[in-house]
Amino acid sequence: MHTALPLTLSGLPGSGFIRMNAGNNFLLTYSNAAGQNAIVVLPPFAEEMNKSRHLLSAVMRQLAALGYSCFMPDHYGTGDSEGDLDQASIGLWRADLLQLIQLLAQQGYQSLSFIAVRFGTLQLFDLLNLHALPLPVKQLVLWQPLFDVDKFWQQFVRIKVAETMATGNKVSQKELEQQLQDGQQIEIAGYPLSPAFFASLQTLQGAIPPLLAQTAVCWLETSQLDNIALPVQKMRDKLQQCCQLSFMQLKAEPYWQTTELANAEQLLALTVKQFSGAAQHD
Numbered sequence: 170m171h172t173a174l175p176l177t178l179s180g181l182p183g184s185g186f187i188r189m190n191a192g193n194n195f196l197l198t199y200s201n202a203a204g205q206n207a208i209v210v211l212p213p214f215a216e217e218m219n220k221s222r223h224l225l226s227a228v229m230r231q232l233a234a235l236g237y238s239c240f241m242p243d244h245y246g247t248g249d250s251e252g253d254l255d256q257a258s259i260g261l262w263r264a265d266l267l268q269l270i271q272l273l274a275q276q277g278y279q280s281l282s283f284i285a286v287r288f289g290t291l292q293l294f295d296l297l298n299l300h301a302l303p304l305p306v307k308q309l310v311l312w313q314p315l316f317d318v319d320k321f322w323q324q325f326v327r328i329k330v331a332e333t334m335a336t337g338n339k340v341s342q343k344e345l346e347q348q349l350q351d352g353q354q355i356e357i358a359g360y361p362l363s364p365a366f367f368a369s370l371q372t373l374q375g376a377i378p379p380l381l382a383q384t385a386v387c388w389l390e391t392s393q394l395d396n397i398a399l400p401v402q403k404m405r406d407k408l409q410q411c412c413q414l415s416f417m418q419l420k421a422e423p424y425w426q427t428t429e430l431a432n433a434e435q436l437l438a439l440t441v442k443q444f445s446g447a448a449q450h451d
Contacts, residue, residue: 184196184197184198185198186250187269189245189265189268189269190245190261190264190265190268191245191251191252191256191257191261191265192245192250192251192252193250193251194242194243194244194245194250194251194265195242195243195248195249195250196240196241196242196243196269197210197226197229197240197241197242197243198238198239198240198241199229199230199232199233199238199239200233200238200239201233201234201235201236201237201238203236204236204237204238205277205278205279205280206236206237206238206278206279206280206281206282206307207237207238207239207240207273207278207280207281207282207304208229208232208237208238208239208240208281208282208283208284208444209239209240209241209242209266209269209270209273209281209282209283209284210225210229210239210240210241210283210284210285210286210289211266211283211284211285211286211289211290211292211293212225212241212242212243212244212248212286212288212289213286213287213288213289213425214287214288214321214325215247215325215357215358215360216328216358216426217286217287217288217425217426218247218248220424220425220426220427220430220431221286221287221312221424221425223430224424224431224433224436224437225241225284225286226241227437228284228437228440228441229241231437231441232440232441232444235441235444235445237282237444238278240269240273242265242266242269244257244262244265245257245261245262245265253361254360254361254362254363254366255354255361255362255363255365255366256363257366258365258366258369259292259295259366259369259370259372259373260369260372262292263292263295263296263299263300266292266296267296267300267302270302270303270304271303273304274303274304278304279304279305280304280305280306280307281302281304281305281306281307282306282307282308282309282310282444283306283308283309283310284310284311284312284440285309285310285311285312285314286311286312286313286314286425287312287313287314287315287321287425288315288321290311290314290315290316291315291316291318291321291373291375292373293309294316294374294375294376294377294378295373295374295375297378297380297381298374298376298378299374306380306384307384307385308384308385308386308387308443308444309381309384309385309386309387310387310389310440310443310444311386311387311388311389312389312391312436312440313389313390313391313423313425314388316375316404317375318370318371318373318375321370322370323342325357326342326345326346326357327342328357328358329345329355329356329357329358330342332357332358346367349362349363349364349367350364352364377407377408377411377412381408381411381412382411382412384412384413385413385415386408386412386413386414386415387414387415387416387417387439387440387443388405388408388414388415388416388417389417389419389436389439389440390416390417390418390419391418391419391420391421391422391423391424391433391436392418392419392420393420393421393422393423394420395420397418401418415443417439419433419435419436419439421433421435421436424436
């Protein structure tokens with residue numbers, strides 16, 4: 170059992186455990202005592218987080234030097250937090266995020282921004298759709314965002330399909346979903362998925378939140394294509410009708426799924442630039 174930190178965030182060192190709704194969650198923090206603006210980082214899911222953690226830590230350090238305090242939770246059942254994934258749910262993660270933001274408000278932070286990566290964008294939209302937050306939201310920066318929970322699930326299940334094929338067997342997405350619906354637990358890339366967690370995925374509210382109409386949004390898409398893919402174009406156009414959107418496509422390797430940990434210097438620089446501009450206007 171990890172010893173939880175007291176509910177005081179301003180003096181939190183670079184990392185530590187904080188008591189949340191179901192147990193002690195690991196919270197990576199880079200704080201700036203002089204700043205009143207908080208940034209919450211919503212990480213990608215499962216192995217994609219392992220591939221991205223070094224990049225997120227790097228950008229958090231750089232943003233702390235600009236005067237921001239940055240917070241990135243490992244959700245319950247993931248990363249270094251307590252519990253296993255089959256004990257978690259989207260509802261629990263949502264409640265933990267809301268609790269963290271309420272703690273930031275109690276600590277005296279005056280505004281809130283988000284960096285959301287891949288699955289983290291689905292979580293962010295869900296949170297903004299379901300809850301009025303206790304702090305004004307100033308800016309959203311989206312890294313390689315996923316907007317459709319079905320697409321997220323399809324991409325994640327593809328890992329299991331490939332694993333099974335490598336052993337000379339076959340399994341389909343439909344068969345895996347049937348196992349879950351029959352009450353069986355499945356494992357994908359070492360992560361145990363329970364029927365309850367699978368069902369909770371369907372509760373994600375992924376519609377574009379009304380709050381975006383008054384929030385600066387930056388979408389940083391990484392691709393090895395020369396042109397913007399059609400699904401990306403369509404979603405970009407949809408967002409542009411709803412909010413003040415800055416969209417940039419970077420030609421680079423997919424840092425969230427490379428075999429070796431990838432560098433993404435341009436991605437980090439553009440992220441810092443977005444917040445640097447906002448800091449100058451505070």
